[in-house]
Amino acid sequence: MKSKMGIKVSKLDEEKSRKDSGFGTAATSTRARLILPDGTFNVTRKGQSFSAWLNLYHRMITMNVFSFVLVIALSYFLVNLVFAVIYYLIGVEHLNGIEEQTKFISKFWGAFFFSSQTLTTVGYGHISPLGSLTNAVAAVEALIGLMMFALITGLVYGRFSTPSPKVLFSGNILVSPYLDINGLMFRLINERNSQLINVEVNVMMSRNEKDEEGKLTRKYYNLALERDMIQFFSTSWTVVHPITPESPFYNETSESLKASDTEILIAVEGMNDAYADPVHVRTSYLYNEFLWGKKFVPVLSEKGTGYVLDLKKINECVEAPLNN
Incomplete structure (x- = not known):
């Protein structure tokens, strides 16, 4: 009885500590994206009341x-x-x-x-x-x-x-050399002239895995970042997840990412200094949007006594052999 109770408690503790993005644990197909590139959730509601479906004020505002x-x-x-x-x-x-x-x-x-x-x-x-x-x-x-x-x-x-942030994300997420290891990287730029401060990013890895009973379920892992917050988002920010042996991305390949239907979920929030209101943006990268052995080219250059941020270079990258 005690052993059974012990197993129950252990499973309960495991369930409490389980990471979940809010999309549940049901395994998804290779065509089902959780978050669309524009940040909207890829969810269609069925059985709504008319008033909930209409939501006129929200429609008119957005x-x-x-x-x-x-x-x-x-x-x-x-x-x-x-x-x-x-x-x-x-x-x-x-x-x-x-x-x-x-x-x-x-x-x-x-x-x-x-x-x-x-x-x-x-x-x-x-x-x-x-x-x-x-x-x-x-x-x-x-x-x-x-x-x-x-x-x-x-x-x-x-x-x-209503604050309307215009944060650009790189079209691809890169696996690049980072220090003496490799890192998972994507880049973001604030396109508007208004400034964002105290910007924080959260990156989560979602993939299909088999549980102890052999059932395919959706698992989520928070990815530790080189830094997850910056005070001043004045130019661009390359977010880096170091691929260490402790990383859930360790030893992953393009084939394994496809097989597990891997998706990287990204949430960014900060403060708009013009409105003094919090802003939120989201996006995601699917397994087929990974580029291996690449690194971003600089988007910031000097001009006279100031700097120039070239937004057109946000997706530009060059070959960069990965560390073994």
Whole structure:
């Protein structure tokens, strides 16, 4: 009984100490990437409620500028279109200032532009509502306009106030000579002029392994780094994992990485000095994105009394024989 209890405690301790990235331990195929190169999680949710799927505020904050402007413009047009139809159905004769027209198009667009003046509360005064029903509709539209533009203002502020780091990662992760051993290396550069400080990086190795029962499971290992934090991220940073005998990457080859579906998961966080807010970026490298026996070329050069950081060289590397 004690031995059984001892085994249970041992397994419990082992489970508590197990590294997990949050993706679980289910073995993945060689086509299943955990984190996409742009930092988004490669997870599709099924069975969501409509409100959770829509998540309108998050969509509006995170969509690109063109899509954001397009959604705002379409929303503005559709609201005016709906109220233009309502005014037309009530009768344009209840809109004082619209000249008598026999054509449908002229009457409808008159109602449409009256709607836009009411929605924005501009109210040029050329057209005014007549009758209780038309005035009631105009009052409701004015209220909707106030709320609509308050929401748009909040969304615009949210987009501008949210830190949007632009950290570039090298296209490949290198296995390079490092001191008298070898090291696993990738490079990152802050593309924006805003400065990042107290930047910290966490690197995790994920691969498929067989457990004691012969079942294929996903295992995770934190990779010890030469340094995992820098105070000033002013130029570029080559992150290095020394491949020592204690490293989970020790004795790995391109073939073994492919067989175990190895993926390197990277999370970077720091502080944006302009906003005084934390920023987070993520990426990953698959087994087929490793380059062996290469090293990065410098991206920083002197010019006069200053320095030049050449972002176009972030992926450039040269041959470098590995240490035996």
